Amino acid sequence: MKKLSIVVPCYNEEEMIPLYYPATQKVVEQMDVEVEYWFINDGSSDGTLDELRKLHQQHPNVHYISFSRNFGKEAALYAGLKAATGDYIVDMDVDLQDPPAFLPEMYNLLETGNWDCIGTRRVDRKGEAKFKSFLSDMFYKFINQISNTQILPGVRDYRMMTKQMVNAVLEMKEYSRFSKGIFSWVGFRTKYLDYHNVERAAGESDWTTWKLFKYAFDGIADFSQFPLSIAVWIGSTSFVLAIIGLIAVIVRKIINPAAAVFGWASLVSIILLIGGLQLLCIGIIGRYIGKIFLQVKNRPIYIIQEKK
Numbered sequence: 558m559k560k561l562s563i564v565v566p567c568y569n570e571e572e573m574i575p576l577y578y579p580a581t582q583k584v585v586e587q588m589d590v591e592v593e594y595w596f597i598n599d600g601s602s603d604g605t606l607d608e609l610r611k612l613h614q615q616h617p618n619v620h621y622i623s624f625s626r627n628f629g630k631e632a633a634l635y636a637g638l639k640a641a642t643g644d645y646i647v648d649m650d651v652d653l654q655d656p657p658a659f660l661p662e663m664y665n666l667l668e669t670g671n672w673d674c675i676g677t678r679r680v681d682r683k684g685e686a687k688f689k690s691f692l693s694d695m696f697y698k699f700i701n702q703i704s705n706t707q708i709l710p711g712v713r714d715y716r717m718m719t720k721q722m723v724n725a726v727l728e729m730k731e732y733s734r735f736s737k738g739i740f741s742w743v744g745f746r747t748k749y750l751d752y753h754n755v756e757r758a759a760g761e762s763d764w765t766t767w768k769l770f771k772y773a774f775d776g777i778a779d780f781s782q783f784p785l786s787i788a789v790w791i792g793s794t795s796f797v798l799a800i801i802g803l804i805a806v807i808v809r810k811i812i813n814p815a816a817a818v819f820g821w822a823s824l825v826s827i828i829l830l831i832g833g834l835q836l837l838c839i840g841i842i843g844r845y846i847g848k849i850f851l852q853v854k855n856r857p858i859y860i861i862q863e864k865k
Contacts, residue, residue, distance in 0.1 A: 559644040560591045561664065561717075564637030566630050567596055570651045571604040578612060578619070581649070581657040588661050594619045595637045596651075600627030606863075613865050623863040631734035632859040634714065638723050640864075647717040655715035659750055663717040666748060673745035676716035680751045712737060712749065721745075732851045732858060784845075788838035795831055 563581065567574065574596070585592050598606050598621060609621040622636055634648055645667055649655045655677065663675040714736055718726075725743040726736075740747075 558589065558591050560593065560642065561585070561588070561660075562641030562643030562646045563592065563594050564634065564641055564646060564648045565594065565596045565651050566599060566633035566637065566648075567601060567605050567609070567651050568599040568627065568630070568633075569601045569603045569605060571601070571608055573651045573653070574605065574608040574612065577651045577653055578616075580653060581660075584657040584660050588664060590664060591643075592618055593641070593643060595640050596621040597633035597637045598623040599630065599633040600624045610865075621863075621865055622861055625860040625862040628859040631736055634736055635727070635734060636859050636861070639727055641723065644720055645717055646720065646723045648714050650715065655713060656752060659715075659752070660717070662750065667717060667719060671746065672748045673722045674716055674718045674740070674747040676740070676747055676749045677713045678749045678751050679711040679713060680753060714740075716740065716747075719745075730858075732856065733848050734858070784841045788841050791834050791838055795834060 563585075565577070570577075578594070594616075596609050596612070596619070598609055606621075606623050609619075609623070612619045613621055620640070622640060624633070624636075637648065638646060645664065647660065647663065649657070659677060666672055666675050722743065722745045725745070726739055729739055729743070
């Protein structure tokens with residue numbers, strides 16, 4: 558009998574844990590497989606850890622890792638994949654937006670040996686804010702235009718992988734992690750199952766629009782140098798325009814030496830514009846340097862305070 562590891566990152570999910578486990582276990586019990594759960598408490602400030610302790614006491618196949626503080630979902634996912642001991646490993650959100658009913662189909666498809674990973678993809682975002690859905694669609698279109706690593710729109714972290722693929726993901730030890738890109742970058746034979754959006758069973762999502770925006774920028778910076786190219790284009794364009802302007806001033810002075818000096822308002826506006834563009838370019842470069850700075854310090858991706 559093969560072993561399936563279920564990795565479940567959690568952040569302030571006190572309400573969802575008592576709902577998630579029985580719903581998932583009901584499906585898993587129908588499968589001919591040994592199962593272990595790895596819940597990762599990402600520095601929750603509510604009773605998430607207490608719920609995990611209760612679950613661990615009641616069910617010996619339930620394990621948990623609790624971080625010393627909030628390190629983010631990417632760190633939690635990395636910790637769960639590292640702790641998993643199964644032949645197949647699946648990553649799921651605890652909010653039940655990742656339907657447990659897909660687990661048997663995922664498992665059976667991997668068992669054929671034709672695939673290394675069975676992922677999931679939402680075909681719609683019914684129930685979500687339209688503005689957030691619009692930003693998400695634009696992100697996928699943009700990153701697929703500027704990056705060599707292609708990411709399918711609507712793809713979820715909910716996927717079942719072979720141990721070989723998980724080991725490949727764990728070899729990528731970068732501090733700044735963007736799992737959707739990492740899963741695509743490592744390759745392997747992947748099949749996606751489409752489904753319609755499922756709303757949270759309880760509680761509220763911690764992913765605000767601002768957090769999603771920052772996460773998207775990290776993904777772009779991790780898998781594309783396009784923002785650095787923007788800085789080069791802006792600098793080159795400004796240089797060319799400055800040369801053209803200088804030539805125009807010299808020619809005008811030669812043609813009409815008595816011409817009066819004018820255009821102070823426009824001159825100040827141009828100076829402010831160029832200064833702003835320079836700061837923008839420095840900021841873009843600074844973000845990449847900041848990522849290098851965090852990586853070379855070689856700090857741990859997460860710190861474990863409690864593990865059962």
